[in-house]
Amino acid sequence: MNTISPRPVDAVIAAASAFLGDRMTTNGAIREQHSHGEDSSTPTLPDAVAFVETTEEVSRLLALCHQHGVPVVPFGAGTSLEGHVNPVRAGISLDLSRMTAVLEVNDQDMDCLIEPGVTRQQLNEFLRDKGLFFPVDPGSHCTIGGMVATRASGTNAVRYGTMRENVLGLEVVLADGRVIQTGGRTRKAANGYDLTRLFIGSEGTLGVVTKVRLRLHGIPEAMSSAVVQFPTLAGAVESTIQVMQMGIPVARIELLDDDMMAAAIAFSKLEGFLPSTTLFLEFHGTEAGVKEQAELVEAITTEHGGSDFRWATDPAERAKLWKARHDSYWAGVAWIPGRRALTTDVCVPISRLTEALVGAKEEAKALGHTTCIVGHVGDGNFHQMVLYDPNDPKGLEGAWDMDRRIVARGMALGGTCSGEHGIGLGKREFLEAEHGIEALAVMRSLKATLDPKGIMNPGKMFRN
Amino acid sequence: MNTISPRPVDAVIAAASAFLGDRMTTNGAIREQHSHGEDSSTPTLPDAVAFVETTEEVSRLLALCHQHGVPVVPFGAGTSLEGHVNPVRAGISLDLSRMTAVLEVNDQDMDCLIEPGVTRQQLNEFLRDKGLFFPVDPGSHCTIGGMVATRASGTNAVRYGTMRENVLGLEVVLADGRVIQTGGRTRKAANGYDLTRLFIGSEGTLGVVTKVRLRLHGIPEAMSSAVVQFPTLAGAVESTIQVMQMGIPVARIELLDDDMMAAAIAFSKLEGFLPSTTLFLEFHGTEAGVKEQAELVEAITTEHGGSDFRWATDPAERAKLWKARHDSYWAGVAWIPGRRALTTDVCVPISRLTEALVGAKEEAKALGHTTCIVGHVGDGNFHQMVLYDPNDPKGLEGAWDMDRRIVARGMALGGTCSGEHGIGLGKREFLEAEHGIEALAVMRSLKATLDPKGIMNPGKMFRN
Numbered sequence: 001m002n003t004i005s006p007r008p009v010d011a012v013i014a015a016a017s018a019f020l021g022d023r024m025t026t027n028g029a030i031r032e033q034h035s036h037g038e039d040s041s042t043p044t045l046p047d048a049v050a051f052v053e054t055t056e057e058v059s060r061l062l063a064l065c066h067q068h069g070v071p072v073v074p075f076g077a078g079t080s081l082e083g084h085v086n087p088v089r090a091g092i093s094l095d096l097s098r099m100t101a102v103l104e105v106n107d108q109d110m111d112c113l114i115e116p117g118v119t120r121q122q123l124n125e126f127l128r129d130k131g132l133f134f135p136v137d138p139g140s141h142c143t144i145g146g147m148v149a150t151r152a153s154g155t156n157a158v159r160y161g162t163m164r165e166n167v168l169g170l171e172v173v174l175a176d177g178r179v180i181q182t183g184g185r186t187r188k189a190a191n192g193y194d195l196t197r198l199f200i201g202s203e204g205t206l207g208v209v210t211k212v213r214l215r216l217h218g219i220p221e222a223m224s225s226a227v228v229q230f231p232t233l234a235g236a237v238e239s240t241i242q243v244m245q246m247g248i249p250v251a252r253i254e255l256l257d258d259d260m261m262a263a264a265i266a267f268s269k270l271e272g273f274l275p276s277t278t279l280f281l282e283f284h285g286t287e288a289g290v291k292e293q294a295e296l297v298e299a300i301t302t303e304h305g306g307s308d309f310r311w312a313t314d315p316a317e318r319a320k321l322w323k324a325r326h327d328s329y330w331a332g333v334a335w336i337p338g339r340r341a342l343t344t345d346v347c348v349p350i351s352r353l354t355e356a357l358v359g360a361k362e363e364a365k366a367l368g369h370t371t372c373i374v375g376h377v378g379d380g381n382f383h384q385m386v387l388y389d390p391n392d393p394k395g396l397e398g399a400w401d402m403d404r405r406i407v408a409r410g411m412a413l414g415g416t417c418s419g420e421h422g423i424g425l426g427k428r429e430f431l432e433a434e435h436g437i438e439a440l441a442v443m444r445s446l447k448a449t450l451d452p453k454g455i456m457n458p459g460k461m462f463r464n
Numbered sequence: 465m466n467t468i469s470p471r472p473v474d475a476v477i478a479a480a481s482a483f484l485g486d487r488m489t490t491n492g493a494i495r496e497q498h499s500h501g502e503d504s505s506t507p508t509l510p511d512a513v514a515f516v517e518t519t520e521e522v523s524r525l526l527a528l529c530h531q532h533g534v535p536v537v538p539f540g541a542g543t544s545l546e547g548h549v550n551p552v553r554a555g556i557s558l559d560l561s562r563m564t565a566v567l568e569v570n571d572q573d574m575d576c577l578i579e580p581g582v583t584r585q586q587l588n589e590f591l592r593d594k595g596l597f598f599p600v601d602p603g604s605h606c607t608i609g610g611m612v613a614t615r616a617s618g619t620n621a622v623r624y625g626t627m628r629e630n631v632l633g634l635e636v637v638l639a640d641g642r643v644i645q646t647g648g649r650t651r652k653a654a655n656g657y658d659l660t661r662l663f664i665g666s667e668g669t670l671g672v673v674t675k676v677r678l679r680l681h682g683i684p685e686a687m688s689s690a691v692v693q694f695p696t697l698a699g700a701v702e703s704t705i706q707v708m709q710m711g712i713p714v715a716r717i718e719l720l721d722d723d724m725m726a727a728a729i730a731f732s733k734l735e736g737f738l739p740s741t742t743l744f745l746e747f748h749g750t751e752a753g754v755k756e757q758a759e760l761v762e763a764i765t766t767e768h769g770g771s772d773f774r775w776a777t778d779p780a781e782r783a784k785l786w787k788a789r790h791d792s793y794w795a796g797v798a799w800i801p802g803r804r805a806l807t808t809d810v811c812v813p814i815s816r817l818t819e820a821l822v823g824a825k826e827e828a829k830a831l832g833h834t835t836c837i838v839g840h841v842g843d844g845n846f847h848q849m850v851l852y853d854p855n856d857p858k859g860l861e862g863a864w865d866m867d868r869r870i871v872a873r874g875m876a877l878g879g880t881c882s883g884e885h886g887i888g889l890g891k892r893e894f895l896e897a898e899h900g901i902e903a904l905a906v907m908r909s910l911k912a913t914l915d916p917k918g919i920m921n922p923g924k925m926f927r928n
Binding site: 106108109110111150151153157158161162164165174178179180181185186187189190192193195201202206217220241245247286288292347348351381414415417419420421427430431434435436438440441442445446448449450461 | 570572573574575614615616617621622625626628629638642643644645646648649650651652653654655656657658659661662664665666670681682684705709710711750752753756809811812813814815843844845878879880881882883884885886887891894895898899900902903904905906907909910911912913914925
């Protein structure tokens with residue numbers, strides 16, 4: 001009988017099984033489920049999946065992986081659109097979705113301490129009775145840990161900021177198993193290097209987040225939504241630019257272009273809407289403040305051709321509209337049966353949004369691509385979904401070509417390839433162009449310092 | 465004739481003189497001026513002072529210092545309160561105060577690109593005609609570069625955030641002379657490690673900031689100030705806590721305790737005020753919004769014993785009041801002739817502010833210390849100035865003892881030793897207690913990665 005030398009990962013699986021029991025698994029279906037996110041990259045099976053429940057378990061597992069040089073890919077809800085959770089070099093998929101405790105809510109200080117597997121919906125349900133909410137809202141059923149990892153934002157960021165502004169501190173397990181605490185409970189601090197923000201947006205390449213302290217916000221006294229439709233894409237974008245330049249503190253200002261609106265009408269059974277470019281707005285504040293904001297916005301949109309400015313103050317009606325907005329990704333995917341979607345995430349300075357967004361839409365049309373756009377336009381961020389035919393051998397390749405054109409246009413206008421989805425696999429090629437070779441070298445040196453064996457989510461963010 | 469082997473710094477001075485000319489100087493008066501900030505540490509002379517004017521000069525000088533292992537201490541306006549600009553290991557004081565160009569103002573995107581020697585007053589004078597302003601306001605005539613280095617904040621941070629939230633990107637010269645660009649022009653990005661925030665608050669220990677891209681804000685349609693006096697310190701603090709917990713978006717809410725108010729009345733010749741605890745407030749917004757905010761705050765302060773709620777809508781009157789507030793540091797120093805001030809900078813979660821602030825004041829009184837307090841209380845941050853007699857051999861030592869007590873109390877309440885002044889020399893001993901040994905080791909490893917020879921502002925932030 002031949003003996004095959006054991007793989008390093010087998011040593012990790014054996015040793016970790018001693019403390020994880022059957023929560024360390026090589027079950028095929030579970031490995032398949034952990035082989036991909038919601039992206040277009042080719043799935044890769046991890047060697048095993050570990051369902052961790054405590055910081056100590058994460059620490060012990062990472063120490064083992066560090067010792068044996070085995071890759072570790074943190075996994076939350078698997079909603080990444082950029083391949084972050086695809087274990088391209090196999091190894092261990094570290095599933096944190098069972099770490100769902102809300103450990104503290106300090107309602108007087110408006111902060112909380114949670115485990116990373118809590119989803120934003122779960123957190124907001126938990127907080128509702130306390131008059132508090134957590135505003136960062138990427139739309140999907142993602143975990144807070146994943147949102148930290150990708151520096152997520154979403155619809156409310158225009159008013160409340162992104163994860164960068166709404167995380168007060170972290171507990172992080174480093175690649176070698178050491179556990180550190182970053183940040184603190186105060187609104188501000190000038191007390192050493194900002195380790196919290198070093199880990200926010202590090203996409204699982206520097207360590208594993210095991211606790212998150214979040215800044216919360218009081219549920220506003222008054223909230224109202226409005227919807228307004230435009231005959232042209234430019235009219236909606238120009239309205240947005242003017243709203244932002246006037247400093248009107250809108251809580252949400254979201255754009256769906258005509259194609260996305262057609263998809264949303266079909267998918268979400270929206271009644272009374274035309275398939276034309278639409279802005280979805282939300283206002284937070286006092287009763288008087290909300291009214292004042294809405295009146296200003298109505299005047300601006302009317303000036304740019306917007307018509308039929310409609311209020312939705314009824315919570316049920318508001319919820320339905322926002323659900324349609326949040327489901328627009330799925331609406332886009334479902335719009336043309338058989339198509340798949342490649343999603344872009346360009347973000348530009350607000351003054352350049354018309355050139356970026358209208359230009360990219362026209363270019364796509366001219367090249368024969370079907371695209372639909374949903375945008376967090378107040379932040380200058382938009383997602384242009386390129387709908388390609390997966391059965392056409394050139395379908396995905398063509399979509400990537402369009403993606404590169406959209407990114408190139410955005411970067412030429414002073415923008416970035418990623419407003420909120422992160423780099424992952426799909427955007428690695430843009431990183432050097434965006435930051436320059438020296439800054440990228442600094443990023444790599446930080447990675448090498450904190451993860452000298454390169455076990456943390458290898459192959460993501462950097463090409464190498 | 466004996467020969468003395470040349471010191472490494474002499475090699476740097478000689479080589480840098482070739483491109484800096486007489487802007488590389490060993491003049492005694494200039495070295496003395498660069499031997500200290502506005503802190504209580506013992507001044508140390510640098511070996512030379514370099515007045516740089518371009519990024520390239522900084523890069524060439526740092527490459528030389530790196531080559532020869534010579535310390536470099538960045539110097540802006542010299543307003544540091546924590547010894548940051550004191551060249552404790554001699555070497556080169558790198559004076560950036562001549563780099564004062566405003567390179568870009570993008571009024572449509574509300575951002576600008578400036579050199580680090582620009583002061584916030586210069587910037588705001590430059591911006592005034594454009595209807596824009598930069599809100600971060602530590603009060604002193606500091607440079608923007610120094611504000612980046614210390615993660616500064618000040619009076620407006622309660623509404624507009626600190627340097628952490630208001631810097632979009634940086635140009636940084638690394639210890640070895642490499643030049644990197646960080647961040648970008650967009651409101652948000654998920655595009656790699658957050659190098660911008662790694663350098664914000666790094667206190668000159670990781671590199672030298674040579675350009676700063678700032679987020680600007682529109683000058684509000686309406687601004688008004690108010691002043692209200694309280695019979696007790698607790699009443700003013702409790703009012704503040706309630707204002708913050710109600711989410712009233714005050715632009716400034718500043719506290720001067722009875723002793724500081726006595727000092728301010730004397731120093732700034734304020735008329736019509738009692739030497740009792742006072743809140744200075746400012747409201748920004750629309751006409752209606754400002755009125756609404758002020759009415760809510762007046763109701764809250766009245767409930768807590770505040771009386772004589774006074775408006776100041778006249779710009780001249782407003783300016784006079786805020787000048788008195790900004791001069792309170794100097795008022796405190798001048799209050800008792802012959803005394804010097806050791807300033808603390810504790811910041812706590814807002815709910816613990818009464819225990820932290822009232823407790824520290826009472827403890828100081830009980831121990832026979834004369835202290836006066838000015839606080840950015842909306843952020844939970846206060847500066848308790850301990851006025852000591854420099855001619856008493858135990859004066860400074862006693863002040864340090866009181867400082868440690870104030871910090872220990874604040875940290876026990878979930879706070880930090882530094883809300884905005886930074887660590888520098890004076891707060892190094894607290895850093896490990898605050899972050900834990902592992903997080904401090906991570907900070908040290910980042911320092912070693914970016915500054916392997918330890919030339920960047922050595923002796924600051926870390927002990928040894």
